[in-house]
Amino acid sequence: MKIDVDREKCTGCGECRDICPKGPVIWKINGKAEASNLRYCHLCTLCASKCPLGAIKVIRDEINGEKEKIRT
Numbered sequence: 001m002k003i004d005v006d007r008e009k010c011t012g013c014g015e016c017r018d019i020c021p022k023g024p025v026i027w028k029i030n031g032k033a034e035a036s037n038l039r040y041c042h043l044c045t046l047c048a049s050k051c052p053l054g055a056i057k058v059i060r061d062e063i064n065g066e067k068e069k070i071r072t
Ligand code: SF4
Pocket: 005, 009, 010, 011, 012, 013, 014, 015, 016, 017, 029, 032, 033, 050, 051, 052, 053, 054, 055, 056
């Protein structure tokens, strides 16, 4: 899986980190948000729902060779 953050849109507000059940384990905010340690991610998509700029895409593993975008 993968979490894409559109760095053009991200303002570094930290709402993704605040709503994420794993919080700072996954999210680092240094001006822009960055997700790491994705083995801890539940794919709950709360981060993507909460981002006021719609900057986060949570992408599942490839299925049949195509990435399935589950939240934009
Ligand atoms: S919620 Fe969206 S805009 Fe705010 S830090 Fe996270 S990715 Fe960036």
